[in-house]
Amino acid sequence: MRMLVPGFEALRRASWVLPLLLALAFAASVAGWLRHSDARDLEEERLTLIADTLSLEARISDWLTAEHAVVDRLALQLPRRVDDQFLLNHPDVAEGLRRLWVGVTVLDANNRVVAHVPHFVPQATPPRERTGVSLDDGGVTAHWSADRPGGGRLIVRFAPTALLRQTVPWWLSQKYDVRLVDALGQRLAQTGSDEAQAGTQGYRISMDPAMRETWLELNTRERHVPWWTTLAGPLMAVFIVLSALASVMLRRQMREVRRAEGEARTEAAWRRAVEDSLTVGLRGRDLEGRVTHVNRAFCDLVGYSAEDLLGSLPPMPYWLPDDMEDSLRRHRRNMAGGAPREGYEARWLRSDGRIVEVMIFEAPLVDAAGRQIGWMGSIVDISARKLAEERERRQTEALAHQARLSTLGEVASALAHQLNQPLAAITGYNAGALRILERTGPPDDMVMEALRRLGEQATEAGRIVQRIRAFLTRRAPQPEVCTMADIVARVLALLKRDLRNLRVEQALPADLPPVNADAVLIEQVLINLIRNAADELQARPQPAPRPHIRISAMLVGQRFVRVDVDDNGPGLQGRGIEQLTTAFYSTKPDGMGMGLAICRSVIEAHHGGMEAGTSALGGARLSFTLPLAEQGPRASVPQDTRQENTP
Incomplete structure (x- = not known):
């Protein structure tokens, strides 16, 4: 700005020539x-x-x-x-x-x-x-x-x-000189003068075939007079001379004005230097609340220039829209002289949208005659102090929450260890009951099927307990060759009751290559993603479109398979995967904020990644990638075979 001031001043000094220009x-x-x-x-x-x-x-x-x-x-x-x-x-x-x-x-x-x-x-x-x-x-x-x-x-x-x-015609002969000329330009017949006058126009056209080698020529009789030879030329010259005289007089007047302005600026610069050296914002207002004076610190605090603030009346541009009533109430109290002497706190909105915390001290502004002409306020920015206090409070809460989670992990590990023996006993008793029923004679098919399913579920529960215990004790996942179709089928079977009022769609390619992953942990990741989507859909206000969840998978490059969970809910509302997978962050009132964080840890342990975005259904999409299982050359992936389950 200092480099621009001399140029601007020189331009202002030469502004007297502007009228002449x-x-x-x-x-x-x-x-x-x-x-x-x-x-x-x-x-x-x-x-x-x-x-x-x-x-x-x-x-x-x-x-x-x-x-x-x-x-x-x-x-x-x-x-x-x-x-x-x-x-x-x-x-x-x-x-x-x-x-x-x-x-x-x-x-x-x-x-x-x-x-x-x-x-x-x-x-x-x-x-x-x-x-x-x-x-x-x-x-x-x-x-x-x-x-x-x-x-x-x-x-x-x-x-x-x-x-x-x-x-x-007579009117044409009065307007033009008409001639008939031959090919050599010699006159055959004419009306008017013999030669065309300077400043006139003429046009010639052939009379062939009516008169061969003969041309008809018309020339205007009125001469064209250029504009500068008329009255307009002298008038414009007089106008320019008078403008030059007026510019000279204006230059003399501007010199006198600049001399007076220089003296006033010298006095004002001394006062401004004193105010600008302060780090506290100063704001002067008259008895009606109109801003009459601000210093540089105040402008830097609210993000507005002095020109934008001077002369403004409440509501002020830096007041929060949500706190407008409280701000007006405090303003009326201060104008009535009721401002606390110890100051009061307020929240203001900067021009860039950032909220600042301030401490305001108000004092009467008195003129030389002892009359109050307004109020002078001193404003201190306490945002850094408030931010430090909030950070300290959050760290304390986070440490307490982490301690609870650590205790919960130990309890979960102990609980998984204790559940192994009951689950093994359930599996043993179920196998014995099956053998007894097979020896005693033709069993009831319904009873046999129920016992077989009971054994399968007990075995599956044991596998889940073992893998969760291994994950909680920081052991590496146990990858194996598995297919996403089988994993999705088992997850939907486990969540059948939770998804009975939702439309669930599968879009899995028929020849999707198998992946190398811990099936139990990947099932837990899918369960968490599907349950989150179902919770968001069931929490929507009614009436709303029918809840819809789609599970799809596709080959990405030559090494990974990507799995997408889409819904038609309210969406992520601008939240990204980094924010969603932050520890202790949750959008649910009773959420612990660890579900997606654990899911991301599981996927990254498989050398994959998680993403979040907008779904084609209009809601949210959460995706993760898994590495392909090592095998021979893979065939090209055919068109999707879609399956829809409506529990």
Whole structure:
């Protein structure tokens, strides 16, 4: 920040030139707009010129086409023998001479003149001059030629000047200079001035096929005046000069203001240095509770700048939303002068979302006349002290809890040792009862099946007790080759009563390779995960979608199998596997916080890992990986074979 202050100060000192720069920018924008407007006007004038030229060319072409048709018809109507008097008396010839024609000549097959009528205009119908049109009556003419039946030709000459007189409208001749020129640019006929003036636009279009090697040319008569030669140019120059004078006066005024500000800043800097040297936050408020002063320590404490805090009224931005009523009550008490002299504790919310514990001391703020004008508060951050006290309390609770768990482990180990003999006796008595029933005669099938299942369950209970005892005495797991399908089947059989109201789905590949694991310990891990999911599903408020648990497994890479337990419950709510498997952490009111921690220890003892995430069913997913059993080459894993159990 200190490196930026000189640059900012230099920029502020040069701010007097900003109005002049803005005036120049405004003048430049106006000049650009005027230039663009000139270009747009020129383009519109050119488009209009092109349209008028095309329209006039079509009009002249239509006129010439009609005249040519009259010549062709006259050539067909004339008899074989014709003389000058016959041509002169022919109605089409007389009408053509009255309109446009200059002369009519009849040639025989040998191109000899048979009859010829010179230019003739009857006195009864003199040509009518159009207003505003000045035509050049030079000797340049054009002609049409038509073949006669039986040989010979009819040639009719006409004047381009008369053509323009007949076809150019009066309004067009006032707006443009119209010319007919040949291929070399020589003028054949025209209206208006002889040469195009500077600053005008022109457009030329071919008259072919109505008049071969002839072009129609239109030139505008009004000259285009650039914008800078109009009144706008001097006005913009005067505007820029006045802006420069105003900037000079502003610079002089700013120098005087900076001199006064420098003196005030020197005095304020001394006072601010004293306040900023303190580690205690200072907050000044008026009698209405409006913040009038804060020091740097207070801003660092709440995470807001002084500009954000000065002038603010309750509720303050650093008050906790949940404690808003208590904060308002304390504020009213302090404004009434009831703040404790020994101070009081409060919890504030920093701008970054972190909660800080503070101790506040309030005292009246008195002016030089002895009148109270507000309150001055001293704020001390006691978050570190509170955190140390909380840490010490938790360590004490953790030590007590660990002592209880240690005692519980010893009791569990002793209990497992004591249960071995009763379980062995149950197994022995059950085997003896089976042999006696088999010797005494045909036994009841239902009784025999019940006794066999009793023996299997007693044997399984003995295996579980032995493995739990081994795990509690810190012995390594006893891995063996087993299949996940068998483990899942045994777990679901044991949890049949707990899962009777839930939909349980299995998604296990048919040819999933076997794993190398302690089946009993892995069963306990699965039991813990499934029971946790069932507890979360049964604790949901009603009505809710039907509880759904899915157990799936898949091959991961070439060395591991991953087992997923999914549910459609409320999910993990942002908790990760590290938090869930922390010792003594539990989301259940009566939980010990050791279930998932022990599960993770069992999986890591098998060289696997645990993960937590979001399930495709919408709830939570807890997964663990187990190593594959060493065997020959494995076949590719086929599509899943799904099985659904609804206890």
